[in-house]
Amino acid sequence: MPATFKIRPRMRTLLSPAVTKVELVGVVAWLGVLLVDPVPSINWLNFSITMCLLLVCHFHRATGNFLVWRLLGGVYIVVLAFGFSCVIDSGAELRVFALPLAVIIVVSSAILFITVQDYLLSSALVWILMWSNLDVGMYRGLEVYLVLFCVSSMSIGFTLSFTYLKNMRSVLLIESEFRTLAETDFLTSILNRRAFMESFQQVMAGGGDGYFIMLDIDSFKIKNDQYGHDVGDKILCAMAACLQSTPGSHTVGRIGGEEFGVLLLGDDDSVANEYALRLLEAIRHSVSPPHHYTCSAGIARFSATSDMSAVLKSADCNMYEAKRNGKDRVFRDGKQLMPPTHGTPR
Numbered sequence: 354m355p356a357t358f359k360i361r362p363r364m365r366t367l368l369s370p371a372v373t374k375v376e377l378v379g380v381v382a383w384l385g386v387l388l389v390d391p392v393p394s395i396n397w398l399n400f401s402i403t404m405c406l407l408l409v410c411h412f413h414r415a416t417g418n419f420l421v422w423r424l425l426g427g428v429y430i431v432v433l434a435f436g437f438s439c440v441i442d443s444g445a446e447l448r449v450f451a452l453p454l455a456v457i458i459v460v461s462s463a464i465l466f467i468t469v470q471d472y473l474l475s476s477a478l479v480w481i482l483m484w485s486n487l488d489v490g491m492y493r494g495l496e497v498y499l500v501l502f503c504v505s506s507m508s509i510g511f512t513l514s515f516t517y518l519k520n521m522r523s524v525l526l527i528e529s530e531f532r533t534l535a536e537t538d539f540l541t542s543i544l545n546r547r548a549f550m551e552s553f554q555q556v557m558a559g560g561g562d563g564y565f566i567m568l569d570i571d572s573f574k575i576k577n578d579q580y581g582h583d584v585g586d587k588i589l590c591a592m593a594a595c596l597q598s599t600p601g602s603h604t605v606g607r608i609g610g611e612e613f614g615v616l617l618l619g620d621d622d623s624v625a626n627e628y629a630l631r632l633l634e635a636i637r638h639s640v641s642p643p644h645h646y647t648c649s650a651g652i653a654r655f656s657a658t659s660d661m662s663a664v665l666k667s668a669d670c671n672m673y674e675a676k677r678n679g680k681d682r683v684f685r686d687g688k689q690l691m692p693p694t695h696g697t698p699r
């Protein structure tokens with residue numbers, strides 16, 4: 354997915370408060386126009402337009418769907434322009450206001466759109482709607498000025514929209530790059546400890562049940578000493594690749610030097626056990642001899658009400674049990690997990 358598409362929801366979140374304010378200003382202006390001459394203004398059409406504007410404002414603010422949000426910005430502008438054009442239609446003396454009104458709507462609506470295409474489309478619709486209200490007779494011989502106003506208003510709006518969207522996009526792209534850097538382990542490119550723990554907290558806050566698996570590479574110091582730190586680094590990367598390529602996990606991360614964490618969702622013990630054993634098997638074969646390595650793992654179950662530090666401690670204790678009992682194995686609740694096909698411990 355292009356980076357600019359990824360930041361669009363964030364752009365929408367940042368723009369929304371300003372959009373709501375601009376729309377409310379439009380509604381107030383619309384009600385103000387109706388109040389200038391209230392008696393003839395009270396009719397079904399004006400009532401429907403008012404309700405429509407209020408509903409569009411409400412749903413524009415409330416919708417969670419990005420496409421609907423984009424669409425409602427255009428709907429709002431078209432309904433507002435239609436409302437004003439109806440009022441202007443109701444009295445010939447009001448036609449003099451059609452031109453400045455169209456210019457104001459077209460220029461001020463630049464902030465409502467997240468793409469310049471949306472802006473250009475809706476402002477073209479505004480001009481089409483308002484053009485019929487212009488007293489062309491009044492501008493006879495001066496039509497070129499009308500065209501100039503039309504083109505200038507759209508150009509100013511386009512420039513405003515293009516500039517602020519471009520600036521916002523650049524700032525958000527930089528922000529997203531920094532966020533990725535802050536959450537990613539430099540060596541292995543998987544989540545670092547902070548990001549992994551944040552994900553863990555989010556899962557628990559969301560009421561998720563699951564399993565936390567702590568993994569520690571066995572005798573890693575010896576590998577480093579025997580083959581050098583560059584081989585050690587390759588082993589760490591191979592381990593991260595294994596975590597990523599073994600299906601079934603929710604989150605994986607490097608939570609210490611040679612320690613990794615995995616979150617599994619669900620409450621089926623056999624699925625969690627099978628996952629852990631499958632992962633250790635994949636790890637055994639992830640690097641060919643003589644640099645091959647193994648790791649020990651401890652599993653702890655958690656639910657929404659669990660104390661996170663107690664879960665971490667439990668997985669850690671199980672992992673150390675696995676180390677004490679010969680390494681390259683998984684422990685849970687103080688007992689070693691056996692592969693389903695083999696009935697005896699290795």
Ligand SMILES: Nc1nc2c(ncn2[C@@H]2O[C@H](COP(=O)(O)OP(=O)(O)OP(=O)(O)O)[C@@H](O)[C@H]2O)c(=O)[nH]1
Binds near residue numbers: 571
């Ligand atoms: N190459 C490399 N080594 C690292 C990195 N981070 C930590 N280490 C090494 O990991 C080793 C961890 O050693 P120990 O804590 O003694 O654990 P161990 O040798 O794996 O022994 P057991 O845990 O008992 O199996 C140390 O030698 C650290 O230098 C890293 O980013 N790259």
